Amino acid sequence: MPYRLRYLFIAISLSLVSISIAFDLAKPQPAKTGCIEIIEVGKSISGKPIELCHVGGSHIGSKNSMLVIGSVHGNEPAGIEVVEELIELGAGDNTDLWVIRNGNPDGSNLGTRQNFNGVDLNRNFPTNWLPSVVGAKTYSGTNPASEPETQSLMRAIDLVKPKILITIHQPYGLVDCSQGADQNLDERLALLTGLPATCIPGEMADSPTNTYTGTISQWVNGRYPESTALALELEAEVPTQKITQYAIALKQLPVE
Numbered sequence: 514m515p516y517r518l519r520y521l522f523i524a525i526s527l528s529l530v531s532i533s534i535a536f537d538l539a540k541p542q543p544a545k546t547g548c549i550e551i552i553e554v555g556k557s558i559s560g561k562p563i564e565l566c567h568v569g570g571s572h573i574g575s576k577n578s579m580l581v582i583g584s585v586h587g588n589e590p591a592g593i594e595v596v597e598e599l600i601e602l603g604a605g606d607n608t609d610l611w612v613i614r615n616g617n618p619d620g621s622n623l624g625t626r627q628n629f630n631g632v633d634l635n636r637n638f639p640t641n642w643l644p645s646v647v648g649a650k651t652y653s654g655t656n657p658a659s660e661p662e663t664q665s666l667m668r669a670i671d672l673v674k675p676k677i678l679i680t681i682h683q684p685y686g687l688v689d690c691s692q693g694a695d696q697n698l699d700e701r702l703a704l705l706t707g708l709p710a711t712c713i714p715g716e717m718a719d720s721p722t723n724t725y726t727g728t729i730s731q732w733v734n735g736r737y738p739e740s741t742a743l744a745l746e747l748e749a750e751v752p753t754q755k756i757t758q759y760a761i762a763l764k765q766l767p768v769e
C-alpha cells in the first residue's frame with residue numbers, strides 16, 4: 514500500500530476508534546447494583562436525592578407489586594440494610610419489586626427521627642392529619658404534606674401504585690396490624706419474619722399526633738382501596754443474620 518494511502522487508512526481507523534469510545538461514554542451508565550431503573554422522585558430539604566429503585570419484575574400496577582421503604586425515621590437505620598439486602602436478592606417470580614432505601618436522608622445524617630425541619634414525616638401525610646406542637650417528637654408539620662420528603666414518597670407511590678407497601682421502622686419488633694385491603698397480610702409477614710402480628714401501641718402523652726395520624730399507611734390505604742400498607746417494626750438491635758432473614762421474608766411476601 515502506498516505510504517499516503519497507509520496514513521489515510523491509519524487516520525480513518527483511529528477516528529473510528531475514538532468515535533466508538535465517544536459512543537461508549539455517551540451510553541447511559543449502568544444502574545446501581547440490583548436496580549434495573551432508578552427514578553429520582555424528589556430531594557430532601559438539604560438537596561439529597563430520594564431515589565426509587567426498580568429491583569425487577571413485570572410492570573407497574575401488576576397484581577404482585579410491592580414497594581418497600583427502608584426508613585422514614587432517621588434514627589431507625591436497620592431497614593436501610595434490609596432494603597440493600599433485598600436489592601441484592603432481586604425480585605421473586607411474578608412479582609414487581611420497587612424500593613426506596615431512605616425516605617429521610619437528612620434525618621439519617623442528623624441521627625434524628627424527624628427531617629431537617631423537625632417534622633415527623635410519618636405524621637405529615639394528608640390523611641387524618643392533625644396539627645401539633647413544634648418540637649414534639651411527632652411534630653406533624655405546618656400543613657398536610659408540607660415536607661419535600663413526604664411529597665417525594667407520595668410521588669413514588671402514585672407512580673408505582675403498589676398493591677403492597679411496607680415501611681420499615683424500629684424498635685418494637687412486630688408487624689403492625691393490617692388496615693388495608695388484605696386483612697391477612699400482617700399474619701403472612703409475621704409468619705415469614707418470625708415477628709408477632711399486633712397493633713403498634715400508641716403513645717398518648719405530650720402530643721395529639723403521638724397517636725397515629727397522617728401516617729403513610731393511612732394515606733395509602735385510603736387512596737388505594739385495593740392496596741395494603743403496613744409498618745414493619747424491627748427490633749432495636751438487628752444482627753446481620755436477621756437482616757438477611759427479613760430481606761428474604763420481604764422477597765417472598767408478594768408471592769405467598
Ligand SMILES: [Zn+2]
Nearest residue numbers: 586589682683
Ligand atoms: Zn419509625
